[in-house]
Amino acid sequence: MIRWILSYRLFVILLLVLVVAYGTYNLFRIPVDTFPDPTPAQVVIYTETPGMSAEETEVLVTKPIESLLAGIKDAELVRSISLPGLSYVAVFFKEGTDLYFARSLVSQKLVEAKNLLPQNVAPHMGPNTSGLGNVMFYALFDNTGKFTLEDLKTLQEWRVKPFVKAVEGVEEVSQWGPEKAYIVRIEPQKLLQHNVSPFEVVKALEENSKVSGGGFLQSSEGDLVVRGLGRYESIQDILNVPVKRGENDYVLVGDIARIEEGELPNRRGAFTYKGQEVQGNIVLKRLGINTMELVENLKKTLLDAQKVLPEGVEIRVLYDQAYLTEKAISTLRKAIIEGIVLITIAIAIYLWNIRVAMLVVLSIPLTLFLTFTLLKNLGISANLMTMGGLAIGLGLFADASVVVIENIYRHLSENKKGIKLTIIAQSVQEIKRPLFFAILTIAVVFLPIFTFESVEGKYYKPLAITIILALLSSFVVALLFMPVLSYWFLKEGKEESSLFAYLRRKYLLLLSFAFSFRPFVLSLAFISFVLSLFLFSRVGREFAPPLEEGAVLVKSFLDSNVSLEESKRIAKLVEGTALKYPEVVHTFSNIGRAEAGEPEDVNYIETFIILKPAKDWRNFKSRQEFEEILRTELEKVPGVEFGFTQPIQMRIDELLSGVKATLAVKVFGEDLDKINQIARQVEEIIASTKGAVDVETEAQTGKLQLRIEPQREIMQRYNLTTQELMDLVSYYLGGKEVAQIQEETLLFPVVVGFEEKTLEVLKNIPVLRHEGGYLKLSDVARVYVAEGYNKIRRERGMRYALVQSNLHARDLGGFVKEVKEKIDKNIKLPEGYFISFGGQFENQQRAMKKLMVAVPLAIALIFLLLYMNYGSVKDALIVMLNVPFATVGGVITLYLSGYNLSVPSAVGFIAVFGIATLNGVVLVSYIRNLLQEGIPKREAILEACSKRLRPILITATATSLGLVPMLLSTDIGSELQKPLATVVIGGIFTSTLLTLIVLPLVYDMVRR
């Protein structure tokens, strides 16, 4: 094989050129994405229930939908929220379910559901987007002062939206801002004077605006289309509508009302930019669409859309997810390049030969090219995790080539007389099998990662697959290209630099020293392992370190009875507080919900604070510090709870547990009052636990309602029906559309309302005139204010109350443990009630459970491979000693660095086990070879140690140095890899040390 490769070396070179060319092509064409989208397969069903309270929505709408959907194929979990006026049901499907299939299943069920729901209530599916679907925020600004927010909304709706929606991959645009409408403001006093009932007004307005088609008519003029045009075209048209006809007289709408241009009433959201309300929009991407491409296309499209807008109206992009990707990818790119440079220097020093070093260095880009080609063709995008995989494995990828070239070089230097081609072929042949085995070992170690599920699976599977692909590529590069290149470029030289010879001498001295103090050295190793186990128990636990997004998101929870105006004031306050710092680029907030969708009300605000790059920060050093500053400043605001997170992090948190915080404690039970009461107790417990910040019990109660209950007895007496009364409520209070005004091609709704919408006016709405007196609304119905529910959450068909909390300077695992103990001690749950923990904690637990399987599995796989290789359990076990050796360093560095045991650090442990084993394999294989040649044991061991010192050191150094740039980087995107790098570097350090010193001792002791 090797001979064959060498004899067709020209073809190999041609292939090399091809690989480089195609690799370069793929490098530029590979789709770039932020990071794997962790959104589980879910379908959301929204049902608007106008006028219904949360309780009614729950009973009449949410429950029937839930029960229908619970039995659907592959549905794992049904979660719901019932709000006044909105039901939100989310169905989570098994991982890997085809979403389009799931959606079609759900839509079939929805047809069925319609029959179970009250009339006029229609469920519909939410957009097919993911939790990370909010790819871009943009707003329309008016620079002239001529356009109102309603105008801007109209422009957005009719001019800009068609452009944006036409972009491939845009699922929906959520739009904020008031919708233009014409409002017929009725003066109750005039109604009385003219003896007109409100029913008559609505009826007149409806009946006087009709459009119909009359088919076609043959005439002498030709074939005519017959159109009945009764639509209102101006305010005057409406004012002239007759409401009531007397014997000789009629009352016009204009007599009892005036009409104004305004906004559609009952808006439940707003969008502010730097404290001022603007017309804001969020573009939602379709699932599976590449964010980078989409954002780029959107930016171009918005420039086009700008052209159709009137002068003075400007579209401004406020935030897009692509910036994060760009930053993260550039961080990784930087880390990779720096890593290559460091490795080059290290190898050059070890081998003391510039040609060798250059060849080795060349192997890294070659491996990367090959990997990119594989990734692209497998449909895997370049993202934070795949690129991260490349960055952390950089040293490993050089390893194969190092081994091959080092061996060729050594043989060339030792055997200066031989034919170059034969020497190369021999030396490659000699190394081929152990090399393949070594690569296989590392690759196999990453296999258990494929047992991961959910987010950790979505994050770390791409990482594992990339590393495995890159390792295979590096193997190909080492065996295919390196021998050929060596033939042309390598020259024999001095076998060893004097520096390294010195190092070797010192090492051998140390080794013989260790042999004489064997019990001491061995017990030292053992003690250090025990010590590391102790330290391990002291290390905090978390799911994954947060990704730094360069932005802060402030969540404001207000009293459930605040008005939109009051919410806007809070948004302005929060934004104003942040804008005081020059590090802030800009701020914007979304309050409540857009036209429809999000199950939020005006008492919830999300404020985005976009920060300048970290190097420009003066007033604070870290995001946490900035959050702390904001937290302190905002503490002065009474009646509002604030929570701090980051835009994407919040979405991910929310997706995983339905909660926008790190830790969610759910109190399940049937009685809403009781679960709320327990939730309050839990809140107290959490708030008193160290490390808890932003503790918040979601207010489920306390939403004030105005109830209008018809008094049937009285209604009957006057021949009034409930329908009429409810019409009154929905038209006059609910702002139901009665007609439309046509302006050019656009239709604007006409709604009715009263001059003032106060409780007193409402009670006195004249319902019916009667001889001798008239009836007010409060005469025929009970009108009263009562307290009701604001938000009813359900999961698996059970109601629950929610306590959420974020953490500051504390690990999640330990925190939860403490909270759990306190809850067990202090709260006695009634029968049928239970408490569960969710949020990031849920993931951490699940991930840790998986790791409990994955890590032993990785170790077992290593053992299996070793056994297959050596055919000796004893040898295999000796090599396996490297696993505890590696653990020692990994734990110590993890402890010292202050990072927690998280999924990335666990992946680091898995990786370091593989690398450490490799060291052992190299050594033990060599000793076995020497023993087979009949060399005495002790001699063989020393000889092997001396010979293999360089490859072992090179692998260890290269792998560690490849990680150093990542470890030292503070840029966006490095956070996720840092714990991994820490563990690997520490693990490699100790495992190398122990391989070189302890392993020979043990081998000597065990082998007879």
Place this chain on the structure above:
Amino acid sequence: MVWMLLIPLLVFGQVIKVDENTMRKLGIRTQVVKVEDQKLEVRLPAVLRANPTLSVEIYPPIEGIVKRLHVKEGDRVSKGQLLAEIYSPKIAEINAQIRMAQVRLKNAEEALKREELLYKEEVIPYARYFSAKVEHERALSEYKALLESRSSLGEVRGDNLLVRSPKGGIVVEQKAVLGSSVGLQSPLLKIQDFSTLWAYAYAEPGFQPESEGFIEYENRIYPMKLEWISPRLEPQTGKQIIRFSVENRDGKLKDGIRVNVVLRKKGMRGVWLPSQAVQRMREDVVFVRNKEGFVAKSVRVLFREDERVLVQGLSDGEEVAVSGVIFLKAQLGK
């Protein structure tokens, strides 16, 4: 267990810290209160009706035909103004009889004069003279009776009866035209005096109205007096009917107008606050400013009206939050 009773007190004693700047940003505004005797107003829906004691219907006292009509519907008339002239055959007949009686009287007078002369010259006996005297007396009384009967019909000009208005007012109904036959069965006109109107107000049963109040109509105020509280309830709505008499100062009030009557209730001592200043927690509270921020203070609500509330329990000079109060409430509720 006892300490749990103190929880409400603890909560209410809590100072909600807010600085000036935050207050401004949250839109929390305050008002310094002054305790005053407050006049309360109650508004009731009412309908105005013409005062029937001030209306008059005009019927001619005899059958006849309208010969002349001096007024029409809507004319304002004063007392004694000539309204119509009515030709009555009865008057014509009386007039004819009067003329006959006049002739008879004249003849009787002359006969009496001759008989008196003859009697004085003792040509005829006294009996004959006496009978002539009797004859004359009879003719005279007959004539007088006829005249009297004519004037009893009213003011007569020729054969026509003149109809004059007994009252000032407005002709609200014109029931006859020129040539109409009118009489005791068929009326001529209706005149209504609108100087005062009746306002029927509808209140909850058991409502105790004050004796005075006013009506608001088109931003004018018309004083009124309580006249009568009906012993019956309005049969359909079961409401108490109360009647007021309203002075129609400028003549703008009309029959059938629906208005609100405003009644002043007896004064109470308290403070008027915008309704959002008072929040219902466990009890009604307002937020009083102190050096550090606000404290909740419970108050008694005396009276609610449109957008304001009358409360008791505050003292002069206290500064009370009147807007943005929800933030304070939410903080207190935490």
